[in-house]
Amino acid sequence: MARDVQITIDCADPAALAAFWAEALGYRLQDPPEGFESWEQALDAMGVPPENRNDASAVLDPEGSGPRVFFQRVPEGKQAKNRMHLDVRAAPGVEDEARMAALESEAERLVSLGATRLERHEPAPPLGSGHIVMTDPEGNEFCLD
Known part of the structure; x- marks a missing residue:
């Protein structure tokens, strides 16, 4: 169930x-x-x-x-890298440079809301389609995927 x-x-x-x-x-x-x-x-x-x-x-x-x-x-602050994180599906079904452009646009929007951009991972076919690693305003990592 x-x-x-x-x-x-x-x-x-x-x-x-x-x-x-x-x-x-x-x-x-x-x-x-x-x-x-x-x-x-x-x-x-x-x-x-x-x-x-x-x-x-x-x-x-x-x-x-x-x-x-x-x-x-909670009383304590974040201590280390997340063991689990959210993947925010910001460009489902979009491929190649159009995908990365959509992720970049979303990254800019989220930075304006308080997120921090950490790094961009370029597409690595056949399995990797590229993503951007970010943190929320309290430092919790997430990926724009």
Whole structure:
């Protein structure tokens, strides 16, 4: 039986990182619980103190087919290279120089949102079609693929 998957990312600022990834993935921030017009209103009703209001955030695929991405605040910073990373499929079905041009364009957009570009890997046929390695605003590696 197939299982639903949630991707969980440890971070220092869940609200800011959720906003970045919502833009990067074409996702949206998760709505507050039913009956509340805002998260502030919901957190007030739940008795969550102000210092804990940025402990978590989540983004959702607006079409409902992709996994939920959950961001949780942790006290420690990133220590080493990710053992797992996201591949953001920014140019599916596009080949050769057109593919790399599309990846470059997306890399520029993400840099304007706070990402950092690390390195470009050129296409290496027959298996490698080229990609760009980046980090999100908190230094988590991901690839534009």
